Amino acid sequence: MTSERFEVTRQIAATPSVIFDVLRSPQGHVRIDSSGMLQSAEGAPVGAVGDEFLVHMDREALGDLPMGRYDVTVIITRYERDAVLEWTISGTIQPPTRHLYGYRLEPNESGTAVTSYYDWSEIDDKYREAGIFPVIPEAGLRATLGILARTVE
Template identity: 75%
Template sequence: MTTDRFDVRRRIAAAPDKIFAVLSAPSGHVAIDSSGMLQSAEGDPVRAAGEEFIVHMDRESLNDYPLGKYDVTVIITRFEQDALIEWTISGQVQPPMRHIYGYQLEPVPGGTLVTSYYDWSEIDERYREAGIFPVIPEAGLRATLGILARTVE
Protein backbone atom coordinates (compact mmCIF):
# COMPACT_ATOMS: atom_id res chain seq x y z
CA MET A 1 0.00 0.00 0.00
CA THR A 2 1.26 3.49 -0.83
CA THR A 3 0.44 6.81 0.76
CA ASP A 4 0.57 10.39 -0.43
CA ARG A 5 0.81 11.92 3.06
CA PHE A 6 2.86 11.63 6.24
CA ASP A 7 1.64 12.77 9.67
CA VAL A 8 4.00 12.67 12.66
CA ARG A 9 3.38 13.88 16.21
CA ARG A 10 5.46 14.92 19.17
CA ARG A 11 4.62 16.39 22.55
CA ILE A 12 6.77 19.46 23.07
CA ALA A 13 7.18 21.11 26.48
CA ALA A 14 6.41 24.64 25.29
CA ALA A 15 3.27 26.72 24.86
CA PRO A 16 1.62 26.87 21.42
CA ASP A 17 2.40 30.58 20.99
CA LYS A 18 6.12 30.00 21.53
CA ILE A 19 6.15 27.17 18.97
CA PHE A 20 4.02 29.13 16.52
CA ALA A 21 6.43 32.07 16.68
CA VAL A 22 9.13 29.78 15.24
CA LEU A 23 6.82 28.26 12.62
CA SER A 24 5.50 31.59 11.34
CA ALA A 25 8.97 33.16 10.92
CA PRO A 26 10.96 32.52 7.73
CA SER A 27 14.14 32.19 9.80
CA GLY A 28 12.38 29.62 12.00
CA HIS A 29 11.87 27.33 9.02
CA VAL A 30 15.61 27.44 8.32
CA ALA A 31 16.51 26.93 11.99
CA ILE A 32 14.50 23.71 12.39
CA ASP A 33 15.05 22.14 8.94
CA SER A 34 16.47 18.63 9.25
CA SER A 35 17.04 18.10 5.52
CA GLY A 36 19.85 20.63 5.11
CA MET A 37 18.12 22.08 2.05
CA LEU A 38 16.98 25.36 3.62
CA GLN A 39 19.96 27.72 3.64
CA SER A 40 18.44 31.11 4.52
CA ALA A 41 15.18 33.02 4.18
CA GLU A 42 13.90 36.52 3.47
CA GLY A 43 10.68 38.04 4.70
CA ASP A 44 8.67 38.94 7.75
CA PRO A 45 6.80 36.51 9.97
CA VAL A 46 3.51 35.57 8.32
CA ARG A 47 0.18 36.49 9.85
CA ALA A 48 -2.44 35.20 7.38
CA ALA A 49 -3.14 32.80 4.55
CA GLY A 50 -1.91 34.20 1.24
CA GLU A 51 1.26 35.73 2.68
CA GLU A 52 4.62 34.68 1.25
CA PHE A 53 8.35 34.62 1.93
CA ILE A 54 11.47 33.47 0.07
CA VAL A 55 13.70 30.55 1.06
CA HIS A 56 17.13 30.00 -0.47
CA MET A 57 17.54 26.27 -1.03
CA ASP A 58 20.36 23.82 -1.79
CA ARG A 59 19.11 20.50 -3.14
CA GLU A 60 22.64 19.06 -3.11
CA SER A 61 22.15 18.23 0.56
CA LEU A 62 19.75 15.47 -0.52
CA ASN A 63 21.93 14.43 -3.47
CA ASP A 64 18.83 13.12 -5.27
CA TYR A 65 17.83 15.57 -7.98
CA PRO A 66 20.24 17.95 -9.75
CA LEU A 67 18.74 21.34 -8.85
CA GLY A 68 21.73 22.74 -6.96
CA LYS A 69 21.01 26.11 -5.34
CA TYR A 70 17.69 27.80 -6.05
CA ASP A 71 14.98 29.92 -4.43
CA VAL A 72 11.40 29.02 -3.62
CA THR A 73 8.47 31.18 -2.61
CA VAL A 74 6.65 29.79 0.40
CA ILE A 75 2.93 30.54 0.07
CA ILE A 76 0.83 30.21 3.23
CA THR A 77 -2.36 28.28 2.38
CA ARG A 78 -3.92 27.94 5.85
CA PHE A 79 -3.29 30.00 8.98
CA GLU A 80 -4.85 29.91 12.44
CA GLN A 81 -2.80 31.84 14.99
CA ASP A 82 -1.09 29.50 17.47
CA ALA A 83 -2.97 26.47 16.06
CA LEU A 84 -2.31 25.78 12.35
CA ILE A 85 0.08 26.84 9.62
CA GLU A 86 0.25 25.23 6.18
CA TRP A 87 2.10 26.14 2.99
CA THR A 88 3.02 25.17 -0.52
CA ILE A 89 5.88 26.40 -2.66
CA SER A 90 6.45 27.90 -6.07
CA GLY A 91 9.83 28.28 -7.72
CA GLN A 92 11.89 27.47 -10.78
CA VAL A 93 10.09 24.18 -11.40
CA GLN A 94 6.84 24.95 -13.21
CA PRO A 95 4.02 24.25 -13.03
CA PRO A 96 4.18 24.35 -9.22
CA MET A 97 4.36 20.89 -7.69
CA ARG A 98 1.36 21.44 -5.38
CA HIS A 99 2.77 19.59 -2.40
CA ILE A 100 1.96 20.98 1.04
CA TYR A 101 3.56 21.02 4.46
CA GLY A 102 1.94 22.01 7.71
CA TYR A 103 1.85 22.00 11.49
CA GLN A 104 -1.13 21.66 13.80
CA LEU A 105 -0.71 22.64 17.46
CA GLU A 106 -2.91 21.34 20.25
CA PRO A 107 -2.44 22.49 23.85
CA VAL A 108 -1.93 19.58 26.24
CA PRO A 109 -0.96 19.49 29.92
CA GLY A 110 2.66 20.63 30.18
CA GLY A 111 3.00 21.74 26.56
CA THR A 112 1.75 21.22 23.04
CA LEU A 113 1.04 18.22 20.84
CA VAL A 114 2.57 19.16 17.49
CA THR A 115 1.53 17.35 14.33
CA SER A 116 3.74 17.85 11.30
CA TYR A 117 2.37 16.76 7.95
CA TYR A 118 3.51 16.52 4.36
CA ASP A 119 0.96 15.88 1.60
CA TRP A 120 1.81 15.28 -2.04
CA SER A 121 -1.57 13.89 -3.13
CA GLU A 122 -2.24 16.82 -5.48
CA ILE A 123 1.03 16.76 -7.45
CA ASP A 124 0.95 16.83 -11.23
CA GLU A 125 1.21 13.40 -12.84
CA ARG A 126 4.54 14.31 -14.51
CA TYR A 127 6.11 14.78 -11.06
CA ARG A 128 4.58 11.55 -9.79
CA GLU A 129 6.01 9.68 -12.78
CA ALA A 130 9.45 11.21 -12.13
CA GLY A 131 9.60 9.26 -8.87
CA ILE A 132 10.86 12.19 -6.76
CA PHE A 133 8.09 12.10 -4.15
CA PRO A 134 8.08 12.16 -1.28
CA VAL A 135 10.90 14.70 -1.30
CA ILE A 136 11.28 14.49 2.47
CA PRO A 137 10.95 11.08 4.17
CA GLU A 138 8.81 10.57 7.24
CA ALA A 139 12.00 10.35 9.32
CA GLY A 140 12.84 13.89 8.14
CA LEU A 141 9.60 15.21 9.59
CA ARG A 142 10.34 13.44 12.87
CA ALA A 143 13.85 14.89 12.96
CA THR A 144 12.51 18.39 12.32
CA LEU A 145 10.11 18.00 15.26
CA GLY A 146 13.11 17.03 17.40
CA ILE A 147 14.94 20.19 16.34
CA LEU A 148 11.79 22.25 16.98
CA ALA A 149 11.57 20.79 20.50
CA ARG A 150 15.23 21.57 21.17
CA THR A 151 14.70 25.11 19.89
CA VAL A 152 11.69 26.02 22.05
CA GLU A 153 12.05 23.95 25.22
Protein backbone atom coordinates (compact mmCIF):
# COMPACT_ATOMS: atom_id res chain seq x y z
CA MET A 1 0.00 0.00 0.00
CA THR A 2 1.43 3.40 -0.93
CA SER A 3 0.75 6.61 0.92
CA GLU A 4 -1.37 7.59 -2.08
CA ARG A 5 -3.87 4.73 -1.84
CA PHE A 6 -6.30 3.49 0.78
CA GLU A 7 -7.75 -0.01 0.77
CA VAL A 8 -10.22 -1.40 3.30
CA THR A 9 -12.07 -4.72 3.37
CA ARG A 10 -15.30 -5.77 5.06
CA GLN A 11 -17.08 -9.10 5.13
CA ILE A 12 -20.68 -8.67 3.91
CA ALA A 13 -23.35 -11.37 4.22
CA ALA A 14 -24.62 -11.11 0.65
CA THR A 15 -23.67 -12.59 -2.71
CA PRO A 16 -21.34 -10.74 -5.08
CA SER A 17 -24.24 -10.37 -7.53
CA VAL A 18 -26.48 -8.59 -5.01
CA ILE A 19 -23.65 -6.28 -3.95
CA PHE A 20 -22.52 -5.58 -7.52
CA ASP A 21 -26.04 -4.55 -8.53
CA VAL A 22 -25.89 -1.76 -5.93
CA LEU A 23 -22.37 -0.72 -6.95
CA ARG A 24 -23.08 -0.51 -10.70
CA SER A 25 -26.17 1.64 -10.15
CA PRO A 26 -25.83 5.44 -10.13
CA GLN A 27 -28.51 5.63 -7.44
CA GLY A 28 -26.71 2.89 -5.50
CA HIS A 29 -23.64 5.11 -5.25
CA VAL A 30 -25.76 7.87 -3.73
CA ARG A 31 -27.47 5.47 -1.29
CA ILE A 32 -24.22 4.13 0.17
CA ASP A 33 -22.11 7.33 0.16
CA SER A 34 -20.78 8.16 3.62
CA SER A 35 -19.24 11.52 2.69
CA GLY A 36 -22.52 13.38 2.22
CA MET A 37 -21.25 14.81 -1.06
CA LEU A 38 -23.32 12.67 -3.44
CA GLN A 39 -26.75 14.25 -3.65
CA SER A 40 -28.39 12.43 -6.57
CA ALA A 41 -27.47 10.69 -9.81
CA GLU A 42 -28.72 10.27 -13.35
CA GLY A 43 -28.13 7.41 -15.73
CA ALA A 44 -28.53 3.69 -16.22
CA PRO A 45 -26.59 1.01 -14.35
CA VAL A 46 -23.16 0.56 -15.91
CA GLY A 47 -22.20 -2.60 -17.77
CA ALA A 48 -18.78 -2.03 -19.37
CA VAL A 49 -15.56 -0.05 -19.31
CA GLY A 50 -16.26 3.42 -20.72
CA ASP A 51 -19.84 3.61 -19.44
CA GLU A 52 -20.71 6.86 -17.67
CA PHE A 53 -23.29 8.43 -15.39
CA LEU A 54 -23.83 11.85 -13.86
CA VAL A 55 -23.66 12.61 -10.13
CA HIS A 56 -24.87 15.85 -8.54
CA MET A 57 -22.43 16.75 -5.79
CA ASP A 58 -22.27 19.11 -2.82
CA ARG A 59 -18.71 19.70 -1.61
CA GLU A 60 -19.98 21.72 1.37
CA ALA A 61 -20.56 18.38 3.12
CA LEU A 62 -16.78 18.09 3.55
CA GLY A 63 -16.31 21.72 4.56
CA ASP A 64 -12.89 21.89 2.91
CA LEU A 65 -13.29 23.77 -0.39
CA PRO A 66 -15.97 26.35 -1.22
CA MET A 67 -17.20 24.52 -4.33
CA GLY A 68 -20.85 24.27 -3.35
CA ARG A 69 -22.99 22.23 -5.72
CA TYR A 70 -21.53 20.86 -8.94
CA ASP A 71 -21.78 17.84 -11.24
CA VAL A 72 -19.28 15.11 -12.05
CA THR A 73 -19.31 12.42 -14.68
CA VAL A 74 -18.36 8.99 -13.38
CA ILE A 75 -16.37 7.08 -16.02
CA ILE A 76 -15.91 3.33 -15.58
CA THR A 77 -12.26 2.26 -15.97
CA ARG A 78 -12.52 -1.42 -14.91
CA TYR A 79 -15.56 -3.67 -15.05
CA GLU A 80 -15.71 -7.36 -14.24
CA ARG A 81 -19.28 -8.41 -13.50
CA ASP A 82 -19.69 -9.41 -9.82
CA ALA A 83 -15.94 -8.99 -9.20
CA VAL A 84 -14.41 -5.53 -9.93
CA LEU A 85 -15.77 -2.04 -10.50
CA GLU A 86 -13.45 0.97 -10.80
CA TRP A 87 -14.02 4.54 -11.93
CA THR A 88 -12.60 8.01 -12.25
CA ILE A 89 -14.43 11.31 -12.57
CA SER A 90 -14.48 14.34 -14.81
CA GLY A 91 -16.26 17.55 -13.99
CA THR A 92 -15.80 21.08 -12.71
CA ILE A 93 -12.09 20.74 -12.02
CA GLN A 94 -10.01 20.50 -15.19
CA PRO A 95 -7.82 18.85 -16.18
CA PRO A 96 -9.49 15.79 -14.62
CA THR A 97 -7.87 14.83 -11.34
CA ARG A 98 -7.24 11.19 -12.40
CA HIS A 99 -8.00 9.73 -8.99
CA LEU A 100 -9.58 6.27 -8.94
CA TYR A 101 -12.21 4.65 -6.75
CA GLY A 102 -13.08 0.99 -6.86
CA TYR A 103 -14.41 -2.20 -5.35
CA ARG A 104 -13.20 -5.80 -5.51
CA LEU A 105 -15.61 -8.58 -4.52
CA GLU A 106 -14.41 -12.01 -3.43
CA PRO A 107 -17.05 -14.65 -2.66
CA ASN A 108 -16.54 -16.90 0.36
CA GLU A 109 -18.52 -19.18 2.65
CA SER A 110 -19.91 -16.21 4.64
CA GLY A 111 -20.94 -14.09 1.66
CA THR A 112 -18.48 -11.67 0.10
CA ALA A 113 -15.26 -9.95 1.16
CA VAL A 114 -15.66 -6.44 -0.28
CA THR A 115 -12.57 -4.29 -0.71
CA SER A 116 -13.01 -0.59 -1.32
CA TYR A 117 -10.07 1.43 -2.56
CA TYR A 118 -9.20 5.03 -3.33
CA ASP A 119 -6.04 5.77 -5.34
CA TRP A 120 -4.72 9.26 -6.04
CA SER A 121 -1.20 8.22 -7.14
CA GLU A 122 -1.75 9.44 -10.73
CA ILE A 123 -3.09 12.91 -9.98
CA ASP A 124 -1.71 15.89 -11.88
CA ASP A 125 1.17 17.70 -10.14
CA LYS A 126 -1.05 20.81 -10.01
CA TYR A 127 -3.36 18.99 -7.58
CA ARG A 128 -0.57 17.25 -5.69
CA GLU A 129 1.03 20.63 -4.95
CA ALA A 130 -2.32 22.04 -3.75
CA GLY A 131 -2.32 19.47 -0.94
CA ILE A 132 -6.02 18.62 -1.29
CA PHE A 133 -5.59 14.83 -1.57
CA PRO A 134 -6.83 12.51 -0.29
CA VAL A 135 -10.31 13.98 -0.70
CA ILE A 136 -11.94 11.12 1.21
CA PRO A 137 -10.29 9.75 4.38
CA GLU A 138 -9.76 6.03 4.90
CA ALA A 139 -12.52 6.13 7.54
CA GLY A 140 -14.91 7.28 4.80
CA LEU A 141 -14.28 4.09 2.86
CA ARG A 142 -14.97 2.03 5.99
CA ALA A 143 -18.19 3.93 6.65
CA THR A 144 -19.38 3.45 3.08
CA LEU A 145 -18.77 -0.30 3.38
CA GLY A 146 -20.86 -0.24 6.55
CA ILE A 147 -23.73 1.45 4.71
CA LEU A 148 -23.33 -1.03 1.84
CA ALA A 149 -23.60 -3.92 4.30
CA ARG A 150 -26.72 -2.42 5.87
CA THR A 151 -28.21 -1.93 2.40
CA VAL A 152 -27.74 -5.50 1.12
CA GLU A 153 -27.84 -7.73 4.21
